[in-house]
Amino acid sequence: MALPPPSPHVLRYRPLPLSLLWRRHGDQTLTGLRLAWWVSLAASVLLGLATVAFGWSGLSLRFGGANLHLTVYPPLTLCTLWVLCVGFWWGAIPAYLATLLLALQAGMAPEWAVVFALSNPLGYFVLAVAYRAVQMPVPPRTGSAVLFFVAVAFIASVFGATGSFIWSYTGQVGPEAAFAIWQGWWLGSFLQTLVFVGPLLAWLGPQAMVWRDAQLPRHADQLLPRWQLFAASLLGVGGVLIFLWLSFHLGRGAWSALPAPTSADDARRLLQLVNEYTLAVYWIITVLTLAVLFLGHHFFTHWTGALERARERTAVERDLAVQRHHEAELARQELAARIEEIQLLQAQLREQAVRDPLTGLYNRRHLQDALPRELKRAHRAGAQVAVVVMDLDHFKRVNDEHGHAMGDHVLQAVADLLQAQTRAGDFCARYGGEEFCLVLPGASASQTVARLHLLQQTYAELCVEHSGTRLNGLGFSAGVAVYPQDGDNDSALLNAADNALYRAKAEGRNRICLAAKA
Numbered sequence: 377m378a379l380p381p382p383s384p385h386v387l388r389y390r391p392l393p394l395s396l397l398w399r400r401h402g403d404q405t406l407t408g409l410r411l412a413w414w415v416s417l418a419a420s421v422l423l424g425l426a427t428v429a430f431g432w433s434g435l436s437l438r439f440g441g442a443n444l445h446l447t448v449y450p451p452l453t454l455c456t457l458w459v460l461c462v463g464f465w466w467g468a469i470p471a472y473l474a475t476l477l478l479a480l481q482a483g484m485a486p487e488w489a490v491v492f493a494l495s496n497p498l499g500y501f502v503l504a505v506a507y508r509a510v511q512m513p514v515p516p517r518t519g520s521a522v523l524f525f526v527a528v529a530f531i532a533s534v535f536g537a538t539g540s541f542i543w544s545y546t547g548q549v550g551p552e553a554a555f556a557i558w559q560g561w562w563l564g565s566f567l568q569t570l571v572f573v574g575p576l577l578a579w580l581g582p583q584a585m586v587w588r589d590a591q592l593p594r595h596a597d598q599l600l601p602r603w604q605l606f607a608a609s610l611l612g613v614g615g616v617l618i619f620l621w622l623s624f625h626l627g628r629g630a631w632s633a634l635p636a637p638t639s640a641d642d643a644r645r646l647l648q649l650v651n652e653y654t655l656a657v658y659w660i661i662t663v664l665t666l667a668v669l670f671l672g673h674h675f676f677t678h679w680t681g682a683l684e685r686a687r688e689r690t691a692v693e694r695d696l697a698v699q700r701h702h703e704a705e706l707a708r709q710e711l712a713a714r715i716e717e718i719q720l721l722q723a724q725l726r727e728q729a730v731r732d733p734l735t736g737l738y739n740r741r742h743l744q745d746a747l748p749r750e751l752k753r754a755h756r757a758g759a760q761v762a763v764v765v766m767d768l769d770h771f772k773r774v775n776d777e778h779g780h781a782m783g784d785h786v787l788q789a790v791a792d793l794l795q796a797q798t799r800a801g802d803f804c805a806r807y808g809g810e811e812f813c814l815v816l817p818g819a820s821a822s823q824t825v826a827r828l829h830l831l832q833q834t835y836a837e838l839c840v841e842h843s844g845t846r847l848n849g850l851g852f853s854a855g856v857a858v859y860p861q862d863g864d865n866d867s868a869l870l871n872a873a874d875n876a877l878y879r880a881k882a883e884g885r886n887r888i889c890l891a892a893k894a
């Protein structure tokens with residue numbers, strides 16, 4: 377039959393979960409799988425019972441110095457196919473039930489039957505672990521897959537044949553018969569796997585596994601946990617050692633049970649028996665050694681390949697992480713620069729919001745915020761605060777006679793003067809068009825008047841120059857109110873200072889009036 381070549385990954389042992397048997401699923405193929413499994417279960421049980429009912433003990437054969445019956449047990453073939461194509465539990469459960477019922481029907485005590493029935497699942501466990509560890513394609517279609525299949529089938533048969541001891545013990549057979557049963561059991565199971573399971577697996581396996589793979593989520597090859605690799609190696613080595621020990625031990629028991637040779641012919645026959653037995657063990661060990669060498673090589677190349685791929689993936693991921701880290705660092709720096717710009721702009725905006733654009737002095741809004749704070753501080757310290765409202769005299773004339781630009785220059789000159797002649801902690805604001813406000817914490821009325829006189833003098837001597845025009849001899853009037861005597865809050869103080877200014881203007885300008893003298 378022409379098959380599309382499935383990838384080796386698809387053909388590996390990848391078990392379907394047993395929960396598919398009862399999980400609610402509308403898929404028709406799954407319904408088919410469930411049906412097939414139940415039919416297989418029934419067939420395994422019936423075939424097992426038939427083996428006992430018809431008293432079929434297999435094929436007679438002489439091997440390794442013993443006359444034996446090759447035990448051919450049909451459920452074994454069926455269940456092995458389930459294990460390898462679908463998963464361990466799918467084959468182990470029918471095999472267990474079939475063997476259990478067979479043993480009970482054959483008259484074995486139930487307490488022994490439940491243990492006896494575990495032998496075939498034990499062999500399947502070895503198969504499943506080996507295929508999972510080495511990740512060899514399951515259908516024996518290539519030389520290496522065939523060799524692997526033969527080696528693993530041998531070890532699994534040895535484990536699966538451990539039930540023969542319970543059979544021999546409960547049947548109370550002698551050492552010679554026990555030896556023959558053991559040989560017939562593992563050899564029968566081994567040959568049956570090679571002759572029936574192998575070809576069926578090579579023929580039908582790929583189709584079954586392509587279907588099975590479609591039911592499973594895709595995943596990259598995962599490294600087995602270390603303990604599973606260790607368990608797989610232990611099972612392999614353990615299987616060979618068990619085989620050797622049992623063969624020698626049972627063989628010795630069988631020969632010891634023979635009557636002592638009384639003639640040269642008897643001695644020759646015994647010698648020939650030992651010779652046959654030794655040769656059989658020799659060939660088996662030779663085949664096994666070759667298989668173990670091959671398996672070791674395959675195991676090594678598979679896992680070093682997987683490790684190399686994992687290393688490459690890690691290297692690519694590490695490079696990506698480094699690149700992402702670098703990009704994140706650049707983005708972080710960019711963000712930090714933007715935040716700094718924004719903070720600068722915010723500071724500028726905050727400053728612009730409280731400054732008068734022409735003179736650079738604080739504006740009236742800021743004065744309204746700052747003056748109450750200053751008064752509170754003075755209240756706590758029990759100090760005075762002088763509030764001055766000053767107005768340039770005849771400023772309209774300056775504008776009218778020399779132009780608005782000259783007026784602006786005068787305003788800027790006054791602002792510079794105020795800032796130059798006030799102390800740190802004093803506070804100047806542009807209060808209105810040509811009105812200014814000074815806040816002098818700690819200053820008394822007389823100290824304020826003295827400083828204002830000085831300012832008037834400097835202002836009068838000031839020469840403002842613009843477009844070739846020089847202007848001097850200017851004056852201003854001011855009203856002074858002092859906290860707390862002239863008012864206990866900002867608006868009362870500003871009103872008092874304003875009223876005093878009004879008086880100064882009324883009294884002829886270029887003078888300073890105190891609110892207290894009103």
Ligand SMILES: Nc1nc2c(ncn2[C@@H]2O[C@H](COP(=O)(O)OP(=O)(O)OP(=O)(O)O)[C@@H](O)[C@H]2O)c(=O)[nH]1
Pocket residue numbers: 734767768769770771772773775779780781782783784787808809810881885
């Ligand atoms: N150049 C200029 N002039 C301004 C500005 N703000 C207000 N003024 C002018 O200042 C003048 C104020 O005039 P008035 O209120 O009559 O006061 P005054 O001429 O100084 O007279 P008195 O205060 O009574 O001495 C007006 O001509 C306003 O146009 C400004 O920012 N720049």
